[in-house]
Amino acid sequence: MxxxxxxxxxxxxxxxxxxxxxxxxxxxxxxxxxxxxxxxxxxxxxxxxxxxxxxxxxxxxxxxxxxxxxxxxxxxxxxxxxxxxxxxxxEQQDAKPGEVPCDVCTGTKLKALKSCLVCLTSYCETHLEPHLTTPGLKRHQLIDPVENLEGRMCTKHDKLLELFCKTDQTCICILCSVSDHKTHEFVPVAEECEGKKAELKTTEDEIEHMIQKRQQKIQEIKQSVELSKKNADREIAAGVQVFTALKESVERSQAELIEKIKGKQRTTEEQAEGFIKELEEEITELKKRSSEVEQLSRSEDHIHLLQSFSSLNSAPPTRDWTEVSVRPPSYEGTVATAVNQLEKKLSGQMKPLVVAELKRVQQYTVDVKLDPDVVHSKPTQSNQKDKVNEGTKCRCVLSKQGFTSGRFYFEVRVRWRSTWTVGVARQSNINNLTTLSPKTGYWTVCSKWLGGYFACADPSVCLSLKPKPEKVGVFVDYEEGLVNFYDVDAAALIYSFTGCSFTDKIYPFFSLCANDGVRIHTNDKVCVLQ
The missing domain is CATH 3.30.40.10 (Zinc/RING finger domain, C3HC4 (zinc finger))
Structure with missing residues (x-):
């Protein structure tokens, strides 16, 4: 059988x-x-x-x-x-959490391979077999396994959702198309899916493009970090070398100062020792004469006393010590002189570094164009709130271009000018008579009428500039909050504003007296005060 x-x-x-x-x-x-x-x-x-x-x-x-x-x-x-x-x-796999189980399996549910939209049932490989072999079941529509097959049925007519209403943007059954959606535009679900797939392909391409751009940005950031690390390593190495040299110079100068002071002390001690030795020798000689005189005065030999009297009656020859003294050496000015010499030595060692730094910041040079429409009364350069005299009122001007990020550098020729103010400022504050300081939106360095220079900090900082600057360079790093001023010809750092908080647009700022017949113009990216 x-x-x-x-x-x-x-x-x-x-x-x-x-x-x-x-x-x-x-x-x-x-x-x-x-x-x-x-x-x-x-x-x-x-x-x-x-x-x-x-x-x-x-x-x-x-x-x-x-x-x-x-x-x-x-x-x-x-x-x-x-x-x-x-x-x-x-031999088949059990359905895991998140996977669609077979609806026919009893006991342990196996993983469904397909779902039937006619039977509204999900089948594992074994229970799917009749749908693949039986002629009647072959006509059923199979899809990848999904849960909630009832959700693919029309809740009103209990029919399969076969159409898509383009008017209401929803899936409908065949009966809905002749009732509630009779006047609407609808297409088969498969046709609408093809259109949606095309849109999804476009979206996919856009997302892929966005991913590529972000991957490129990641590479840019990584390259920036790598470049930053190289620059940091280079600066650390240079800094260690410089500070090692400076430390050695300071130590040598300190040793020379100590040796000089000790040399003076040794000379004083040697002089004192010579005097003491000579005095002790005279004391010995005087004690010897004193003993001889005492013995002679007690002698009963009259002839001996008389014969020796002339030689012992007078004191032995000695030095006149009245004007002799040991004067402590003077050390006034010794440390100051040593520091001054060290300062000159360090200045010579630092100059190549400042030259290199100046070359680096000059790569951010911008073409400064002054704005004739932005000329105002100049804010006071002191901490006093006195009103500026109208007859001597000065003028100030901003550049046309402002900056909200990045780095920039410009130079101002101040030769032959006795009074000038150079730096950067916020335009929002320039119309008001106010004190120049970072708190009021000004980061500047100034020259006074009677000579002398100062940084308009809070409070102002007096600067010792020798020789007199003829060209001032200004470098700004917006993100780092840094404003550096340089004496370009001397390759020297004049002053630094650090820890600045820039939140608005900042502009190159210039100021000089208007009743001086002074003109301001730009030439070869250098602002000239004439």
């Missing part, structure tokens, strides 16, 4: 009505087999009593009896299928 069942195909054991393995199979006079229940219900609905397969009509409803042979064959086939399914299920 088992051998015979192996020769039969799966379709021979399936009822063409329920598309499942026969249950209580009966044979009609025409020879076709059906489940007893299926054919009974089929004839109960239809008026004609005919075979569902060959359409043969029976005038009298045939008496239905279970075909034992086919029933046994179907039972064996069912058992064989269940055994194969059990074996196949053991």
């Amino acid at each position: 088992a051998a015979a069942s192996c020769l039969l195909t799966e379709d021979q054991f399936l009822c063409s009505i329920c598309l499942d393995v026969f249950t209580d199979p009966v044979t009609l006079p025409c020879g076709h087999n059906f489940c007893n229940k299926c054919i009974s219900e089929h004839w109960g609905i239809n008026v004609l009593c005919q075979c569902p397969n060959c359409k043969e009509v029976f005038n009298k409803r045939p008496e239905l009896r279970v075909n034992r042979f086919i029933s046994e064959m179907a039972a064996q086939f069912r058992l064989s299928v269940e055994q194969e399914a059990s074996s196949s299920c053991s």
